[in-house]
Amino acid sequence: MKLCSNRMRGSAGFTVLEIVIALTILAMVAANVLMVERSSTKAFEAGTSMSSLDMQLERTMDRIALALMAARKDSLAPGSAAPLWDKKVTFDQSKGFEDGNEVIGDTERIELISGPEQIVWKQRPDTTDERKVVWTNWVREYFKDELPNGVDDDLNGLTDEAGLSFTVDGNRVTIRLTLEREGPNHTVLKRTQETTVTCRN
Amino acid sequence: MTRCEFLLLPPMMSKISSGSMKRLRAPSRAGFSMIELMVVLAILTMGVSMFSSTLVSTARQSQAKREIAIAAEGARRAMELMRSQSCEILFATYNESSADDPGGAGTAPGKHFVVTGLTLRDGDKDGFVGEILFPTVETALREDVVDTVLGMPRDLDGDNQVDNANHAANYVLLPVHVRIQWKGVSGDVSFDLYNQFVKQ
Amino acid sequence: MECRVARTRSARRGSVLLIALMVTVGVAMLGACLLQFSASASRAQLQSVDQKRAFYVAEAGLSESIFGMMVGKSGNIGSAESPARFGDGVLWVEALKTEDGRIVLESNGLCGGGRASQSIVVQQHANSIASLGIFSDGDLVVRAGSVIDSYDPDAQLLAGLVGLLPGAGAMSSSGKIGSNGNITVQGAKRSVTRIDGDVTPGVNGTVISSANVTISGSTVPRSAPVVLPPIDVPSLVSQGTLVHMASQALTIATGQHRYDSLTVGAHSRLVVVGPQTMVVGSMVLERGARLLLDTSNGKVDIHATDYVSFGAGSVIDNQQHDPAKAHLYISASRTIDRNGDGVPEAPVTMLCTGAMYATVYAPAASLTLSNGLEVFGAVTAASLVLGENSKLHFDEALLVDDGTGPDDVKLLSWKVLELPEVPLINMRVDPVVLLRLQGAALLSPCDSHQDVEFKIKYISVKGERVVWAGVEAKFDWSQVRSVVAIGRLGDALFGIL
Numbered sequence: 001m002k003l004c005s006n007r008m009r010g011s012a013g014f015t016v017l018e019i020v021i022a023l024t025i026l027a028m029v030a031a032n033v034l035m036v037e038r039s040s041t042k043a044f045e046a047g048t049s050m051s052s053l054d055m056q057l058e059r060t061m062d063r064i065a066l067a068l069m070a071a072r073k074d075s076l077a078p079g080s081a082a083p084l085w086d087k088k089v090t091f092d093q094s095k096g097f098e099d100g101n102e103v104i105g106d107t108e109r110i111e112l113i114s115g116p117e118q119i120v121w122k123q124r125p126d127t128t129d130e131r132k133v134v135w136t137n138w139v140r141e142y143f144k145d146e147l148p149n150g151v152d153d154d155l156n157g158l159t160d161e162a163g164l165s166f167t168v169d170g171n172r173v174t175i176r177l178t179l180e181r182e183g184p185n186h187t188v189l190k191r192t193q194e195t196t197v198t199c200r201n
Numbered sequence: 202m203t204r205c206e207f208l209l210l211p212p213m214m215s216k217i218s219s220g221s222m223k224r225l226r227a228p229s230r231a232g233f234s235m236i237e238l239m240v241v242l243a244i245l246t247m248g249v250s251m252f253s254s255t256l257v258s259t260a261r262q263s264q265a266k267r268e269i270a271i272a273a274e275g276a277r278r279a280m281e282l283m284r285s286q287s288c289e290i291l292f293a294t295y296n297e298s299s300a301d302d303p304g305g306a307g308t309a310p311g312k313h314f315v316v317t318g319l320t321l322r323d324g325d326k327d328g329f330v331g332e333i334l335f336p337t338v339e340t341a342l343r344e345d346v347v348d349t350v351l352g353m354p355r356d357l358d359g360d361n362q363v364d365n366a367n368h369a370a371n372y373v374l375l376p377v378h379v380r381i382q383w384k385g386v387s388g389d390v391s392f393d394l395y396n397q398f399v400k401q
Numbered sequence: 402m403e404c405r406v407a408r409t410r411s412a413r414r415g416s417v418l419l420i421a422l423m424v425t426v427g428v429a430m431l432g433a434c435l436l437q438f439s440a441s442a443s444r445a446q447l448q449s450v451d452q453k454r455a456f457y458v459a460e461a462g463l464s465e466s467i468f469g470m471m472v473g474k475s476g477n478i479g480s481a482e483s484p485a486r487f488g489d490g491v492l493w494v495e496a497l498k499t500e501d502g503r504i505v506l507e508s509n510g511l512c513g514g515g516r517a518s519q520s521i522v523v524q525q526h527a528n529s530i531a532s533l534g535i536f537s538d539g540d541l542v543v544r545a546g547s548v549i550d551s552y553d554p555d556a557q558l559l560a561g562l563v564g565l566l567p568g569a570g571a572m573s574s575s576g577k578i579g580s581n582g583n584i585t586v587q588g589a590k591r592s593v594t595r596i597d598g599d600v601t602p603g604v605n606g607t608v609i610s611s612a613n614v615t616i617s618g619s620t621v622p623r624s625a626p627v628v629l630p631p632i633d634v635p636s637l638v639s640q641g642t643l644v645h646m647a648s649q650a651l652t653i654a655t656g657q658h659r660y661d662s663l664t665v666g667a668h669s670r671l672v673v674v675g676p677q678t679m680v681v682g683s684m685v686l687e688r689g690a691r692l693l694l695d696t697s698n699g700k701v702d703i704h705a706t707d708y709v710s711f712g713a714g715s716v717i718d719n720q721q722h723d724p725a726k727a728h729l730y731i732s733a734s735r736t737i738d739r740n741g742d743g744v745p746e747a748p749v750t751m752l753c754t755g756a757m758y759a760t761v762y763a764p765a766a767s768l769t770l771s772n773g774l775e776v777f778g779a780v781t782a783a784s785l786v787l788g789e790n791s792k793l794h795f796d797e798a799l800l801v802d803d804g805t806g807p808d809d810v811k812l813l814s815w816k817v818l819e820l821p822e823v824p825l826i827n828m829r830v831d832p833v834v835l836l837r838l839q840g841a842a843l844l845s846p847c848d849s850h851q852d853v854e855f856k857i858k859y860i861s862v863k864g865e866r867v868v869w870a871g872v873e874a875k876f877d878w879s880q881v882r883s884v885v886a887i888g889r890l891g892d893a894l895f896g897i898l
Contacts, residue, residue, distance in 0.1 A: 025238050026420070029245055033424050036249050037431065043256055044435050051263060051439065058270060058449045065277075070816050094814040097522050100501040102814060172285045196278050198285035200815035241418055248425035252432040259439040266443045273450040280457060352465075352487055352845035359472045361878045362862075374468040376461075378488075392450075395488030396457040397464040397846075399471075401812055 045184040053138065057179045057191045060119060060136045064110055065197045067121070068173050070094070072104070073199035079168040087112040087162040089173070090125065094201040110135075112164035117141055119164055139163045140180040144192045171199045264386045268319060272381040272392035275316030275331055279379050280396055283333075288400045291377075292369055295333045298340045301369070319383035334378040341367035342375075350395060351376040373400045444514075451515030455490055459510025459517040462492035465846040466506050467810050470496070470525055473857075473884040474850045475873065476506055481823040483841055484832070485849035488512065491825075491832045492846065507818060511825065511832040518818035524811045531725070531760040531779040534577025534795045538629055538764060539784035540606075541580040544772075545613070546592025546790035549578050577795050580785075581627060582606050588613030592790060629764040629781065632732045633860045633883055634704050637680050645669050653677070655698065665690040667712075675699040675726065683708035683739075686715040686753070694719045694759070696726035704730045708739060708746070711753040713771075719758035724778025724796045727759040734765035734783075749782075850878075858885040 071091035080086050088111035095103040109125040112118075117139045123131040140163035145154045152159045156176075158167070163178045174196045183189040283291055293301045294309040302309035313329035321330060336346035336353045344363045346353045354363050359373040375398045382391040462485075466476040476496030484491035490512030497505045503522050510517045535541075535549060543549070578584070579601035588594040588611050599618035600608050608620040637659035645651045646666035653673050659680040665671045667687040673679065676699025684705045686692055690712065694701045696719060709731055711717070719727045733748035740746070748766040756775045761768070761782075768782035775792040787793065820826050828835065836843055856870040859881045866885070869876060 021235070022238060025242075029242060030424070033245065033249065033428065036253070037428065040252065040256055040431065040435075043260075044431075044438075047259065047263065047435070048438060054263075054267060054270070055445050058446060061274075062449060062452065066817060093816065095816060096505070096520070096814050097499065097501065097503055170285065172281070193274060195274055196281050198281045200284075237418060244422070244425055248428045252428050255432045255436055259435060262443060263439060266446045269450055270446055273453050277453050277457075284460075349486070349845065350488055352485075352847055355845065355847040359468070361472060361881045363879075373471060374464060393489065394454060394457055395461060397461040397468075397487075399464040399467045401467065401810060 042184055046187075046189075049181060049183045050189055053179055053181050053189050053191050056136055056138055057177065057193055060179070061175065061177055061193050061195060063121075063135060064119075064175050064177070065195060067091075067093075067108065067110060068175070068197050069200055071173075071199045072201040073171040075107075076168055076173065076199065080166075081169055082167040082174075083157050083159065085158050085161050085165040085167050085176075087165055089166045089168075091199075110164075112139060112162050114141070117163060136179065138179045138181040140178040140190065143176050143178050144190075172196050173199065261386050265390070268383065268385050268390065269392060271318045272316060272330075272383065272390075273394075275314075275319070276379045276381055276392060276394040279314055279331060279333060280377075280394055283377065283396075283398065288375060288398045291375055291398055292335060292342055292372065295377075296335060296337070296340065296342075296369075316381055316383075319381070320385075322382055322384045322389055325382070330383045331379070331381045334380060336376055340369075342369040342372055344368060351378060352397075374398070448514050451513035452517065453515070454488065454512040455510040455515035455517040456519075457510070458488050458490040458492050458512050459508045459519045461487050462494045462508035462510060462846065463506055463519060463521055465492075465850075466494040466496060466508065467523065467812075469850045470504070470523070470810050472878075473881075473887050474878075475855075476504060477850065478508075478846055479844070479849040481509075481821070481825055483849075484509075484511070484825070484836070484843075485846040486833065486843040487846050489833065490515075491836065491843070493849075503813065507821075509821065509826070513831050514829050516820050516826050518820050520816055520818040521812055522814040524813055531728075531762075531781075531796075532577075533627065533781050534579065534779050535785070535787070535793050536578075536627070536779075536781040537580040537582065537584075537785035538627075538782070539580065539767075540582040541578070541584045541784070542786040543578075543584070543586045543594060543596070544787055544789040544791070545587045545589035545594055547594050547596075547787050548792045549595070549787075549795075550597040550793075551577070551795040577601075577779075578793075579623065579627070580606065582784075584608045586610040586614045586616065598795075631883065632704065632730045632762070632764065633885070634680055634706060634730075634732060635678055635866065636864060637678070645671055650693070653679070665692060665715075673701055673703070675701040677701045678704075680704045680706065682706055684710070686711045686717075688712045689714040689716075691716045691718060694727045696721045696723060700726045700728070702728045702730065704732065706732050707735075707748075708733050709749045709751075710746070711751045713752040713754075715753040716755045717753055717757045717759060718755075722758045722777065724758045724760050727778075729759055729761045731761070731763035731766055733763070855887060857881075857887045859883065860885065 068089070068091065070093040072094055075092045077090045078086050079089070088109055090107060090109045092107050093105040095105045097103065106124050109122040111120055111122065113120055116137065118137050119135045119139050121133045121135055142148060143154065143158075143161045143163055143165060146161055147153050148160050150160060158165065161176060165176045167174045174194065176194045178190065178192045180188055180190045283295065286294065290303045293303050295312060297312045299307045299309065299311055312332050313327050314331040314333070316330050319330045321328065335342055336348055336351055337343060338346060342357070343365060344354055344357050345365050353376065356363055357368050357372045357374050377396050377398060379394040380391060382389065462478055465478050469478070470476045477494060479485040479493035481493060484493040490510055492508060492510045494506055494508040497507070499505060503524055505520060505522050507518065507520045577598060578596060581603040583606040584600055584602045586594055586596065586600065586608065590613055594614045596616045596618070600616050600620045602608050602620070602622050604622055606622055608616070610616065635657070637657050639659045639661055641660065642662045643660045644664045644666070646669055648669065650670040650672050653671070655674045655676055657678045660682070662683040662685070663681045664685045665687065668689040670691045670693060672693040672695060674695045679702070681703065684703070692715070694717070731749055736745050736747050738745045749763055749768050751768065751774070752771045754771065754774060756777060758777045760778045761780045763782045765783055767784045768780070769786040770776070770780070770788050770791050772788035773790045774788065775794075777794045778796050780793065825832055825835070833843070850873070855873045856868065857876065858866070858868045860883045861867050861880050862882050864882070867880070
């Protein structure tokens, strides 16, 4: 209470000015902070969407690669060789041996379906018992910089290839994958990966 | 500074020193808020600058991560290409020498390979970021090479002995090191993948 | 009242700082959020990278295991408790024998935060050398009028004879003839050459066949060259030279014998009774001499190290007609002048006639079989010429493994495995760092081959026959030149050795 009475003395004249200056500076600071925050939020969002796109790309590619590594090379269909390509691949995998006979797993298919574009994995496709899992929704309709114009735009030897395409060369399968998604402010984020795997069975 | 001290002092201390402060502070009261604001501004600036530096470093880090992902994919691709071929020809196909290429001299891809999306290091003479390494002394595939990461020295031709002969023609097991070296956003980086192939 | 105003003012004075602090805390929290997100994103990305590294470490483990099996080891590498170090991770492999004789290898690779398990099914073939059939390491020539087919001794029926009957040739389809080089098959109008079965040249070789040749099987080259295993000559004490010229038969009783040279004079008879292991420096059968192999009680193995000469009209007779019980191992390889006439002699001359029931293995010598010789069994040589009108019948019983041939491991199936529940895998930390902290040895893969108790019979680098028993991990493999037999706890061989 002693402190309280001490302060009171002679302070009345400064209050308004003090408040005005304080408020002005505070307003400036607040505005600044808000601006920084907004821009950083934007950057954060962009970073987030890019990161999750990267993650999705890695994960989808790893899943496809691993599925095809275990595939039997004789079962790959349609298995076109470059410059032809397919947007789907049907295969089966060896599951080991039982009672002296090789056990072959169910037929599986990895496919890019359109409207809207999705990459799906199907177990026992084209049967009544079909099981379908969507691996990603962010796939691009065409690969990388490819346009549907009958020309090999990205000069990789394939014409008008889709966002997911397979080419087969002996026991090797080359997988080309482009994912895309909407970023902040209606930008479009795009990522591409290409890899080759060897069928081990 | 005084104001600051006052604010930061614990209640007991401020009570004790309040007598002397009264005299000092009374004439310059308008400045207190300014100092206060300066301190606030300083704190805010620090906070914001820290935040923005975090942003920058995060962006750089994610770029570095992306580079590593590209390198890993490139290395896997090289490994899978080797896996698809018969083990007998791997050494001749991917070693430094082009004279022993299985399809005739100069026909094999050799030691180096391209990884698109990565920048060459300064002073990289061969012009490729990727390379495939075997346990060799010059061009000879040797069992007595010391390289713990590849499990060397060790027997490679299945005779249970480690000798100093060239086993390029009769190896049964072939240790492989795929190395990618590039110039990243924050310095030189390298990525390594190791494997062994066996004749069947 | 005064006091209340003062109190509000004093409260307001602190409030600017409070707001600033709150804003700073807010910004800091936002920053922390971003940092955490990017950290988790990068962790996920690094996880994917580590996963790739672990995958290939596991694959390296499988290769190591196959390599071990090829030289006679079990295929077990390290263990979950003490894995082997490879690349920038660790690995261990378990080999499990299935009831149907296949082996399942399960390999685990750990690298950083990545973990991968793969499993393959392999078939291990310890071949008999005789299973190669008619085989030449170099080029092989089949002269006109020859017949090559196979027969099933159990059916007591010559498939070759059945093949002559129309519509009954199915049984004779597996005559085996092959080489690591080219194969030339000649034919003539009067003497047609007939091969019932596959003719398999070397990887880069071809089959050159002329007119009047019929080959019923495939002529596709082999995918990998055949490595002929070296001969292990037993070390026995020499009993000097043996020259038998008398007209009555001489019998060498069952047991182990070594002669610097063995000569059977013209039209003399020598009987060798099995079980028998005989080592001879030079082996000479003069004109019309007869060598009788009595295999009714066991195998007869004859090793010729320097020189073999079977003169014209000599006969090698196996009373039981079982080529699996009569082996002629010829390690002779030098072509030098032996009789002082200035003309060098080949290490092997075979002018014998009639029917020979035996397995002849001469990996270092060129061999020319005399015209008209009929062989029931198998013949392997560095290079081989089958004389005119020779008949070779491959005995299908020789396909049964007797442990003498090269081991091969064939990959049958590959798949990704679920990660096993072991502490090292469940802890998502860098295994190399963790194991170092625990003071683990972290041996290289080639030093991590191990198994339970086993017994091994081998030829040492010094050429001695050694039997060793104990824990496999303690066995010094560098002493081994070649393995004779291995028995592991639970195997039938373990009890026998």
